[in-house]
Amino acid sequence: MPRYDLTDGPTETRWAMSVPVRTLAVMPTTRATTEKRSAVRTLLRLWPYVRPVRARLFTAAFIAVVASCTGLVIPLVLKWMVDGPVADHDPGGVWLGALYLLLLGIAEALLFGLRRWLVARPLSHVEARMRAALYRRLQRLPVSFHDRWASGQLLSRGTTDLMLLRQFLAFPLTFLLVNSVTILVGVVIMLLQDWVLGLVILGPTIPVMWTCAVFERRYATVARRSQDQVGDLTTLVEESVLGIRVIKGFGRHRSQARAFRELAVGLRGTELRKARLLAVIWGVIVTLPELAIGAALVLGAVRVADGGLSAGTLVAFLSTALALRWPVDSIGFLLAMSQEAATATERYFEVMDEVPEAESATGSRTAEASAVTGAGAGLRFEDVRFRYPDAPPGSPPLLHHIDLHIRPGESMALVGATGSGKTTLTALVPRLHELTSGRITLNGVDIAEMPREELRAKVAVAFEEPTLFSASVGENVLMGAADGAGAAELDRALAVAQAGFAHTLPHGTDTRVGEQGLSLSGGQRQRLALARAVVGRPEFLVLDDPLSALDVHTEAAVEAALRQVLADTTALIVAHRPSTVLLADRVALLSDGRIAAVGTHHELLRTNAEYAHLMSGLTPDAAPGEQEESR
Numbered sequence: 287m288p289r290y291d292l293t294d295g296p297t298e299t300r301w302a303m304s305v306p307v308r309t310l311a312v313m314p315t316t317r318a319t320t321e322k323r324s325a326v327r328t329l330l331r332l333w334p335y336v337r338p339v340r341a342r343l344f345t346a347a348f349i350a351v352v353a354s355c356t357g358l359v360i361p362l363v364l365k366w367m368v369d370g371p372v373a374d375h376d377p378g379g380v381w382l383g384a385l386y387l388l389l390l391g392i393a394e395a396l397l398f399g400l401r402r403w404l405v406a407r408p409l410s411h412v413e414a415r416m417r418a419a420l421y422r423r424l425q426r427l428p429v430s431f432h433d434r435w436a437s438g439q440l441l442s443r444g445t446t447d448l449m450l451l452r453q454f455l456a457f458p459l460t461f462l463l464v465n466s467v468t469i470l471v472g473v474v475i476m477l478l479q480d481w482v483l484g485l486v487i488l489g490p491t492i493p494v495m496w497t498c499a500v501f502e503r504r505y506a507t508v509a510r511r512s513q514d515q516v517g518d519l520t521t522l523v524e525e526s527v528l529g530i531r532v533i534k535g536f537g538r539h540r541s542q543a544r545a546f547r548e549l550a551v552g553l554r555g556t557e558l559r560k561a562r563l564l565a566v567i568w569g570v571i572v573t574l575p576e577l578a579i580g581a582a583l584v585l586g587a588v589r590v591a592d593g594g595l596s597a598g599t600l601v602a603f604l605s606t607a608l609a610l611r612w613p614v615d616s617i618g619f620l621l622a623m624s625q626e627a628a629t630a631t632e633r634y635f636e637v638m639d640e641v642p643e644a645e646s647a648t649g650s651r652t653a654e655a656s657a658v659t660g661a662g663a664g665l666r667f668e669d670v671r672f673r674y675p676d677a678p679p680g681s682p683p684l685l686h687h688i689d690l691h692i693r694p695g696e697s698m699a700l701v702g703a704t705g706s707g708k709t710t711l712t713a714l715v716p717r718l719h720e721l722t723s724g725r726i727t728l729n730g731v732d733i734a735e736m737p738r739e740e741l742r743a744k745v746a747v748a749f750e751e752p753t754l755f756s757a758s759v760g761e762n763v764l765m766g767a768a769d770g771a772g773a774a775e776l777d778r779a780l781a782v783a784q785a786g787f788a789h790t791l792p793h794g795t796d797t798r799v800g801e802q803g804l805s806l807s808g809g810q811r812q813r814l815a816l817a818r819a820v821v822g823r824p825e826f827l828v829l830d831d832p833l834s835a836l837d838v839h840t841e842a843a844v845e846a847a848l849r850q851v852l853a854d855t856t857a858l859i860v861a862h863r864p865s866t867v868l869l870a871d872r873v874a875l876l877s878d879g880r881i882a883a884v885g886t887h888h889e890l891l892r893t894n895a896e897y898a899h900l901m902s903g904l905t906p907d908a909a910p911g912e913q914e915e916s917r
Contacts, residue, residue, distance in 0.1 A: 413451065442520050486582045582604070643720075708860045714726060748829045809840065816848075873897070
């Protein structure tokens, strides 16, 4: 993951903000395959979303074709007028021809308006369905996916990319068909009028087609780079907003602005590259047909003067050629929009193709199986082994041979050095990560065989870094309760977590806490997260150092209230301080990815040097007498 160096000057400390950039994770393979991928094949993946509204889209496309071909009738009317009423000096015929032209123009305008009305609502529905599907998939993807991906890249896929797809379905998709049919019909009309002039007009066809093929290949690569850079820029802006306190606290606004400027300049360069490619194709597409029309005009005028061609035919021919200028000129930006849409489709399905969390293989066990007692009851880890899926091949597992049994109603503290895997071990219980091998059971039922919804209804969690949403205090806390929970449950949970401050907020528990809950202190956020964990009276409780941000007086009050909750639940508590350890009935020491010792706090202090070191600050080699003296 790249780091953007943000240095204000040679005398200042070098400070780097880690900016996850998905580009390096995606672009190496994307750049290698962009030229090989078919835009048409990629865009066909949109069909399942378009299929429900296909009738209106096909109808709209047909109407647009009719409207465009209606415009090609106008040159034929002009030919009739020039060779007929005008040549015969018939004013009545001229007025009749003018009426025909007016009616054709009105019909063309009404048909195009009808096409627009037909596609507006269904395409908004398609965009909404795709966005909802993306959001559902993001909710079902494993935590490891979200650890790898930058949030800005995901946001850009759900906003900018879907907007590009809606625009493609509304305009380029239809008009690539409409303009192709219009050009084909127009060329046939011109050839029927005069095949010699028709061949002159067709002269630029081969160079224009070659230019389009080269343009499409090159533009696809640049379009992909641009959309990835938009995601990188979105990530930086989002992190700057969320980390504004750090930026201001360290006075790093200039450094952060420099990082933003570097990304913005890179994006600007890519957009200019796109503009240059468009300029080239437009130059070719506009210039060559114009030269052909000019040549046809000169040749046709000579033939009219020689009597080999009627003036009406020449007028109709040139009018048809001019009517085809828009369909031909539009090829460039229609291809550009199509390539951007194909790239957006690729980026969208990069997320949709990720494998979601697997549900259980056998579904929920019966009530008898879930009521196992004795040795199988409670929370049990059996020869659990775990390594991250994206870890280097051959690297040792983070956790291995974990055997641990927490009896029903028992609370166990999990203690270990920083980086020993405590948080990872607790994340395995609600299946935020999947085991590499072994199994974890709740009352004898393997969690891998339980639907996640059922599992997470039994297990409540509170993390060391509390996450709050842009909602009210009450809504944040009641996320941990079943539907229908109300004020009584909320008040009880707030009392357990010693979060009575919520009632003193401007609107009480209806006060919105703001994004990430940053309007609250760290201790307040942590207490609300603890309240969310206990509000549903869970059967199993997993707490990851839930009191680390509290002062000693508040910690003591929370511990006193929490003991009552722990008496009625089976709990696994990550602990770093003796005061938290004393909440538990027993303690498990995690060392080098294994459970090194299990016992009460006082037993481990007497018998395990590493545990004594963690609790007292002495080195593991300290003499037992010194450890006793320190106690």
